[in-house]
Every structure is written in C-alpha cells, then in structure tokens.
Amino acid sequence: MEPENKKILIITYYWPPAGGPGVQRWLKFVKYLPDFNFQPIVYIPENPTYPIIDNDLLNQVSEKAIVLKHKIFEPYQLASFFSKNKTKKISSGIIPNQKKQSFLDKVFLWIRGNLFIPDARIFWVKPSVVYLEKYIVDNNIDTIITSGPPHSLHLIGLKLKQKTGVKWFADFRDPWTTIGYHKSLRLSKYAAKKHKQLEKQVMNTADEIIVTSKTTKTEFQAITTKPITVITNGYDVEPVISKALDTKFSLAHIGSFLSDRNPIILWESIQELLAEIPTFKDDLQIKLIGAISQEVLTTIAQFGLNNYLNNLGYVSHSEAIEHQKKSQVLLLIEIDSRDTKSIIPGKLFEYMVSNRPIVAIGPKDSDFSEIITQTNTGVFFEYTEKEKLKKVILEYYNLFLEGKLRSNGVGLQQYSRKNLTKELVKLLNK
Numbered sequence: 001m002e003p004e005n006k007k008i009l010i011i012t013y014y015w016p017p018a019g020g021p022g023v024q025r026w027l028k029f030v031k032y033l034p035d036f037n038f039q040p041i042v043y044i045p046e047n048p049t050y051p052i053i054d055n056d057l058l059n060q061v062s063e064k065a066i067v068l069k070h071k072i073f074e075p076y077q078l079a080s081f082f083s084k085n086k087t088k089k090i091s092s093g094i095i096p097n098q099k100k101q102s103f104l105d106k107v108f109l110w111i112r113g114n115l116f117i118p119d120a121r122i123f124w125v126k127p128s129v130v131y132l133e134k135y136i137v138d139n140n141i142d143t144i145i146t147s148g149p150p151h152s153l154h155l156i157g158l159k160l161k162q163k164t165g166v167k168w169f170a171d172f173r174d175p176w177t178t179i180g181y182h183k184s185l186r187l188s189k190y191a192a193k194k195h196k197q198l199e200k201q202v203m204n205t206a207d208e209i210i211v212t213s214k215t216t217k218t219e220f221q222a223i224t225t226k227p228i229t230v231i232t233n234g235y236d237v238e239p240v241i242s243k244a245l246d247t248k249f250s251l252a253h254i255g256s257f258l259s260d261r262n263p264i265i266l267w268e269s270i271q272e273l274l275a276e277i278p279t280f281k282d283d284l285q286i287k288l289i290g291a292i293s294q295e296v297l298t299t300i301a302q303f304g305l306n307n308y309l310n311n312l313g314y315v316s317h318s319e320a321i322e323h324q325k326k327s328q329v330l331l332l333i334e335i336d337s338r339d340t341k342s343i344i345p346g347k348l349f350e351y352m353v354s355n356r357p358i359v360a361i362g363p364k365d366s367d368f369s370e371i372i373t374q375t376n377t378g379v380f381f382e383y384t385e386k387e388k389l390k391k392v393i394l395e396y397y398n399l400f401l402e403g404k405l406r407s408n409g410v411g412l413q414q415y416s417r418k419n420l421t422k423e424l425v426k427l428l429n430k
Contacts, residue, residue, distance in 0.1 A: 005039035011156055012147040015044040016061055019054030021346035025173055026147055027060060028236050032421035034064040045072035056316045070131050072124040117194050121152040129159040136164050147171040154202040161205055170206035175216050178339050213367040215342030231423050234415040235349040243326045248285035249400045252327035254320050255347050259295040260335040263361045265383060267303040269390035284308045289315055289323055324354040328400055334362035336383040344368045349415045352377045357396060357407040377409045
C-alpha cells in the first residue's frame with residue numbers, strides 16, 4: 001500500500017500568472033514535492049496586483065497541487081488611480097534614482113515605507129490567519145512554509161504558529177532589512193525600528209529558516225539562533241526548442257535592469273571597443289529583455305550605443321529561456337553595494353545551463369561570483385575592473401568570429417530544481 005502523502009501548506013504571494021523571478025522558486029518546488037510523497041497545498045491571493053503577468057506559466061502548475069485563494073486588499077489598487085505606471089514600477093522594485101525622484105515618487109516611497117510595514121500586503125495578514133487557522137485544524141496540517149518577500153507573509157506564519165503550534169519554515173528569497181531598496185523607502189526612525197522588530201520576531205519564532213545564499217545566512221545568524229539552511233534557487237529542464245545562435249555578437253541582459261545596476265564600466269568598455277576594433281560595430285548587439293529603468297536607457301544613449309540597442313521589453317519566461325540559449329554572451333549585473341553581496345539572481349542558474357558564457361558584474365565577495373567560478377560558466381568582475389572586463393569581452397568577440405564561443409559548465413546538476421527539492425524534503429523530514 002502506498003504511504004499517504006504528507007500535507008504541506010505553502011503561503012506565497014507570487015504564483016502564476018505572475019511573471020518575473022519571484023514566482024519560479026515555489027512553482028518548481030511544488031512541481032517536484034509530490035515525487036517525494038508530499039501533497040503541496042498552495043495559498044495565494046485571489047485578486048493580486050502583479051506588476052508582471054506571464055500567462056504561459058499557468059501551464060506549469062502541478063496538477064497535484066491544491067491551490068487555495070483568498071481575497072486581498074492592496075493599496076497599490078488605490079494608488080494606481082493616481083499613477084498606474086509609478087505604482088507598477090515601485091511594486092516591482094524599480095525605484096527612480098534619488099536625485100531624479102519627482103515629488104510624486106517621494107510621496108509614494110514615503111507612504112510605501114512608513115504606512116505599510118513591512119509592505120503593502122499587510123492587509124492580507126488578518127483575513128488569511130482567520131481563514132488558514134480553520135483550514136489547518138480541519139485538514140490536520142502540521143507543517144507550513146511562508147515565502148517572502150513580501151515579508152508580510154511571514155507575519156501570517158507568525159500568527160498561525162502562535163495560534164496552532166504548526167511547524168513553521170520561513171523561506172527568505174531575499175533578505176528583509178538589508179535588501180538594496182530598503183534604504184530607498186524614506187523610512188522614519190519609528191518605521192525602521194518596527195521593520196527590525198518584526199524581522200527579529202519572525203526569525204526567533206519560526207522553527208526553521210531557509211535562505212538562498214551563504215551571506216544571508218551569516219547576516220541572519222546575528223539575529224537568531226534558530227537553524228538556518230541555504231537552499232539556492234536553481235534551473236529546471238525547460239522544453240525549449242533549440243534555436244540557432246544570434247548572428248550578431250549579442251550581449252543579452254534578461255530581467256529587471258534597475259537604475260542602481262547601471263554598469264558604467266560595461267558601457268565604457270563597449271564604447272572603446274567600437275572605436276578600436278573596425279568590425280565590432282558591424283557585429284555588436286546589446287539585447288535587453290525585461291523592465292529597464294530610464295536611467296539605464298539614458299546612459300546607453302549618452303555613450304552613443306543606441307544604434308546597437310535591441311530593447312525587447314518584457315517577454316514570457318519561455319521566450320526568455322530561448323534568448324538565453326541563442327544570445328552570444330549573457331550579462332548578469334548586481335548593484336555595487338555591501339548590501340547586495342548576498343543576492344544570487346534567480347536567472348543565474350538558468351544562464352548556467354544555457355551553454356553561453358556569462359559576464360557578471362557585482363560587488364566584491366558576491367556569493368554569485370563564487371558559483372560562476374566554481375561552475376566555470378563565465379567571468380565575474382568588480383566595478384573597479386574595467387580593463388579586465390574589456391579584455392574578456394574582446395576575447396569572447398574573437399571566439400565569436402571563429403565560431404568557438406561557448407561555455408562548458410561543470411557540476412551544474414546540484415542546482416537542478418529536482419535536486420534542490422530533495423534538499424528541501426530532507427529539511428521537512430527532520
């Protein structure tokens with residue numbers, strides 16, 4: 001007789017048809033959990049305000065998942081009456097450069113940071129606790145997982161832990177108070193203190209904490225003595241028909257390109273190579289896919305690179321995977337800040353299995369620099385290493401001319417979504 005699947009309740013905000021990186025982690029865990037005798041029950045908002053929609057992802061939801069939905073009220077729904085574009089950008093993390101913020105930008109950021117703590121999904125906490133407390137009791141659920149951001153969802157876990165005594169795993173896809181944009185929220189002293197208090201309470205009440213990088217684990221160990229496990233993001237085996245490689249020397253950035261990620265050293269290197277290598281201008285293409293901040297586009301124009309720009313905007317996840325496999329070089333850019341050392345962009349793992357070399361730029365001692373080096377999937381540069389960057393782009397260009405440009409990754413299997421689910425299951429069965 002087959003053993004009965006153990007029920008696990010997963011509380012997440014991002015779920016198909018939400019697009020972007022936030023949805024992938026739990027969409028894929030839910031896909032593989034049934035293989036390990038777990039019945040995933042996913043709790044999501046019924047009427048969310050997603051900044052990005054990707055209807056294709058609806059086809060990837062496991063048929064074995066039970067999906068529960070409950071209404072949510074979000075201030076973004078009201079704020080969009082004033083400025084739909086601004087609220088959409090702020091809700092997706094695209095915050096204008098401080099020097100270029102309009103009065104309305106500043107007002108929205110102040111409201112977002114000070115009136116809605118920890119975030120604008122705070123109004124979902126109470127109704128969710130009422131609904132889920134009954135569901136947990138009626139269905140004999142003994143394990144829950146909350147995934148943030150939005151970190152309001154951890155407050156649902158906190159209350160359910162207090163009320164029902166369920167075993168609670170708090171999964172942090174990103175840090176809370178140390179994340180890059182936290183300082184941009186124009187927080188009052190009271191608001192900043194409140195964020196810290198909530199963060200500490202969550203971490204000291206959860207039974208287990210899951211993080212996506214070693215640096216986040218170290219940061220969190222200063223706040224709590226609770227066990228912390230690193231389970232990174234990863235890649236899945238995607239059913240993508242392989243396309244011929246781009247005929248241009250395409251440098252592709254896939255994902256949100258925020259103002260603070262604007263890599264001047266890259267634009268300078270490209271500008272100089274255009275002046276120095278006669279054929280470079282005939283072959284070059286800068287391919288941007290996803291939400292691009294105006295500052296990045298303005299800088300590209302200032303460096304005289306508009307003629308080489310192919311700005312495709314947002315595309316579905318399956319199209320993004322296609323571009324990853326056919327672009328000549330993949331760009332991975334992280335903000336140059338101590339606060340972003342712990343960020344391992346989700347797309348890194350999909351980049352790694354595309355067989356295309358990665359050019360990564362980020363802060364010194366970034367967690368993702370170690371992964372790129374260990375897997376032999378590209379080269380990492382600090383923001384001070386312009387000459388080294390320029391030299392590698394030229395090397396890649398010469399290999400492109402010879403038809404020999406590719407990446408030969410090693411040890412990638414450990415980052416497959418199925419293997420990572422295996423790690424999660426070990427934790428759940430402890």
